[in-house]
Amino acid sequence: MKLSTLAEKTSSTIKQGDADLEIKSAAGLDIAENGEITFLANPKYTPQIKETRASAIFLNETETVERQDIAVLRAKDPYLAYTRALRIFHPESETIAFIHPTAVIHETAEVAQDVEINANVVIGKNCVIENNVRIFPNVTVYDKVKIGKNSVIHSGVSLRENCEIGANCIIHNNAVIGSDGFGYAKDEEKRWLKIPQTGNVVIEDDVEIGAGTCIDCASVGETRIKRGAKIDNLVQIGHSCTIEEDALICAQTGLAGSSVIGKRVILAGQVGIAGHLRVGDDVVITAKSATSHDVADGKILSGIPAFDNRDWLRSIAAFRRLGEMAQTLRRLEKRLPESDAD
């Protein structure tokens, strides 16, 4: 692809270099090769520009480059422009309509004409599989599941009864959608009595669910993952939670039941969210933190339990010297004898 075409398709402008330069792929600064375009998003990596073998680079509007032998495309957001370039060079493979003879599809399931259903897939009663859906091998779809158009279900996934998957979703390998919520009442003999988990999980359009992630169904009602939310690997979503649009949940994070995660929230890796609470829109909770309280819109929180990130940064700086602080305090206490008033 010519540099000029690439610029046009990525909403960027040629600042330096030949408009007819051929670009054949995109890659990061350190691994890009001749003929490839790269990007700089984080000034920390500016020194790498000198050494990159890339033939072109996306830069923001202020960054300068001293080398003349690299084409420069100005972009408002170089990372976004790079992502678009990568998507151009790596289009998704097309679905090839076929149903493998080993797939076991119940006669009551409605399956669109142009789906791809691979070996050993099992599809239960009264399921609906829409156009252009792609299901990889060894997937189990329980009864009454609906999968919306263009969605991709990777191998080893289990979709439990009554779940709904929207359009353009990707469910990665071995994820489980709609397993029973973890709910018990204690009986008179202090034994756990299982609370029936009769609800379902609804996943709206454009959602991606990571490998090994488990999303429990509601006891009554639904667990809902809204449009555009992205969930990483090995995440646990408890029963009756709601994940609002465009939320981003990183690996190994866990949510107890009935909590609501606001729009565009970012939960970093290994975060914990207790039950029955609301995390407001645009909140960021940093890695390994946990909250058992509601969080107001826009907050950045850290710690176990989580509080304001700036305060936390001060607290953890002091924590490193806490042993010393305790010693100092004991010394001061000794030298300031107890008064009668205390």
Place this chain on the structure above:
Amino acid sequence: MKLSTLAEKTSSTIKQGDADLEIKSAAGLDIAENGEITFLANPKYTPQIKETRASAIFLNETETVERQDIAVLRAKDPYLAYTRALRIFHPESETIAFIHPTAVIHETAEVAQDVEINANVVIGKNCVIENNVRIFPNVTVYDKVKIGKNSVIHSGVSLRENCEIGANCIIHNNAVIGSDGFGYAKDEEKRWLKIPQTGNVVIEDDVEIGAGTCIDCASVGETRIKRGAKIDNLVQIGHSCTIEEDALICAQTGLAGSSVIGKRVILAGQVGIAGHLRVGDDVVITAKSATSHDVADGKILSGIPAFDNRDWLRSIAAFRRLGEMAQTLRRLEKRLPESDAD
């Protein structure tokens, strides 16, 4: 079902409302509809009683209700009564005895007459599958596994060689029972030499294992999950652990090897338990905490490492202001000049 029948079956008494009122289902306060029964267990939700659309409610013996248009059932434990109601309205679906033709069952396996074995299930040599067991698609049962009567194995589960599953168990999707323990010795060249993992996992009756949970076999001997224990999703149980009766282990908790978790212990979400220790009966460890020491019966612990929950609550309150405390301490130190004695 008539209100009077429901009262009888849930050990509750009609305090208000028509004994002949028809109740058709049960649901939480916020989502219950006309014709349904709900419950109040946590006084925090008392205000919702005014707004619920439910036709009846389980209340404890002291809670009052001002509305006349809702039937009231008195129960010692409203949550337990509600659970029983939900179980009445949602009985477990019956096992339909059949073996799908794609199931691959070794000729030496003993399979009871009335089991349900779904598509693509693989059952190894010398397995024993008892009455009324239900195995969903794409399950792999290795050699010499025993599954007790009425147990349900969901799709994608792997049951490794020699494991025993008791009666009335539920193993949720993609759980792994009996994978190798994580054990190595360091050899003379500082490389890891695998310690054979030759033991098994024994799961007693009435145990529930969550989706994606992994329970390792013992190197020699057994890992044992005792009667009535409930384990949530994505939990890791290391080799040779023992989980005592009625313990409850929440999602993403991890146990290293050879530890014993006492009866009725509650480990909240994302807890960590080090190896070779004993957590006493009735202990509660709160979410995201970890212990590397034995814990005496009945303790409530928090923190990393975990200590008494009340002390922890004081410590974390102070931690939020630790930056400020450090500053105060420096100020005090400056104003109280070093004595010769220090």
Place this chain on the structure above:
Amino acid sequence: MKLSTLAEKTSSTIKQGDADLEIKSAAGLDIAENGEITFLANPKYTPQIKETRASAIFLNETETVERQDIAVLRAKDPYLAYTRALRIFHPESETIAFIHPTAVIHETAEVAQDVEINANVVIGKNCVIENNVRIFPNVTVYDKVKIGKNSVIHSGVSLRENCEIGANCIIHNNAVIGSDGFGYAKDEEKRWLKIPQTGNVVIEDDVEIGAGTCIDCASVGETRIKRGAKIDNLVQIGHSCTIEEDALICAQTGLAGSSVIGKRVILAGQVGIAGHLRVGDDVVITAKSATSHDVADGKILSGIPAFDNRDWLRSIAAFRRLGEMAQTLRRLEKRLPESDAD
């Protein structure tokens, strides 16, 4: 096996006991039976020597034993000698060359003669399966995957497109190798735009991967697990990470993208490693800790965020009394009136 033969094969010497004594197996101190050999590695368990039913024991060169009725083998490293004994008594079962008729193997795949491929395994286009590989049921191998000789792939595993597995590897049940990395750019409407994940995962020789563990492919380039690394269950390895030789990563640990874990590093359970950093060789990070910074070779770190383990031990000791410290500080402050200078 005669004691003398066992001594020879485990590089140990008979200190006490009959060279012709028959030893039939090996087990831990508490569960070893008559006719078995055990070991003592941790002096904490020395008192158990009095009670063990074992017929022989591996001891280091300084440990003494008062009993005359137990054979003693001296070993430089009793744990290593015991591991070798256990490996002798429990050799790995031999691969029986066969391909189950229900396996679905693409005609373009190159499969060696002597492999064992079990029921319902699916192998994609252009895969290469080398000698003596063993694949358990319900495994999915996507296109262009290579599996090196003697490797074992347990049931439920998904190997995604283009991944390479070395020789002598073990991949435990339901692990996922090569799922998409978690990468998105934010577009002009604040929605997440998926960054194509076009790279792969390369697993070198002698690697073991735990059950349920997920290793993401690189966006461009590769994620690499080097020779001899051992990874436990439910671990998350982000895209483009490199795990150096003989690193040991315990259960439920998570690595964000592009980090490098040095040789022989030990990451204990539930550790978190942020993205784009380097953990030096021989580092130990203790359980539940997390780092977002580079770590120099040989360090032992603890805490969130992690710092020197000895300092951390002092800090956590003080933390237990932090509520009290805060009170003391307030009292001191009151008694030392604010000076004008402050």
